[in-house]
Amino acid sequence: MASRQVSSRAPRAGSADDVADRLHSAAIHLLRRLRREDDASGQSAPRLSALSVLVFGGPQTIGALAAAEQVRVPTMSRVVSALEADGLLRRVPDPSDRRVVRVEATAAGHTLLHAGRRRRVATLSADVARMSAKERRMILDAIPLLEKLAGR
Amino acid sequence: MASRQVSSRAPRAGSADDVADRLHSAAIHLLRRLRREDDASGQSAPRLSALSVLVFGGPQTIGALAAAEQVRVPTMSRVVSALEADGLLRRVPDPSDRRVVRVEATAAGHTLLHAGRRRRVATLSADVARMSAKERRMILDAIPLLEKLAGR
DNA sequence: ACAAATAGTTAGCTTTGCTAACTAACATAG
């Protein structure tokens, strides 16, 4: 995106509009970079993110997974199929309600996630490590606010 | 994503890995939401972002635009074509070097961006407005750091 | 027992990333 204060309609610095606008821009740029780092693990960001929910949150239904990842059920169904094809998770039919499909990470899924997520954030992590403790603190403080804005 | 501290391999809270990992997660979730808000303007996030560069940064070559948006030239070429088809920008051949194509926003582009970007961040902006001044400050402080991490 | 609701899947479309291969224009070495 571009700098503020160039347009006559640029919002006042520090206003809600200004924060929202600049955050939007920053998020776009940061995510674009993070997407590239993901490549190293051989899995895309959406797949790793879904797998992460399973590894850290335990077995889930497809619907719950879709809700957690804020995507529609068909989208998650397809992501789950891709992860299943790679042997990273398995579908387990629910005996008490046969419409339901529970999904759980396999041992390979756990392993890949732990190795992969480290690789995934490695470059970013290195940059973070290069920051001052104060800067790191500022980012850490802002993260819960970002999650709040994301609608968690 | 999920909570930390569940895995035995979760990075120490506040460590570079922890910051990187949680920021990655927060960015994914925030962006997923922002992407939906974009729909209201009738243009996608990448298109609006590119148009924004033109409106706030002035006419650019396709290559410069691609660099600014951190995508490859063919990707930007296609986005430019889409925006051109919608009358939001125009290609202007460079007289001094006829390989070069300069791209500039049309009046319609300016208008749409100014109206659209407001609409685009409206929901987010409303949520930001609901935050305390202190929280807003914390986000604002973190934004330059996020841009730095994004590699600007 | 039949209608309505719920969980997932499948099919098909769009957008946006990418790389590879191409054209056109410029720059420079011989």
Added chain:
DNA sequence: CTATGTTAGTTAGCAAAGCTAACTATTTGT
């Protein structure tokens, strides 16, 4: 001045991931 190499952009073709619509198979409830 030509030949070679470099640079800017386009075209073509692929994959991933988002969506809606339409379908199947269950379960629930009247």
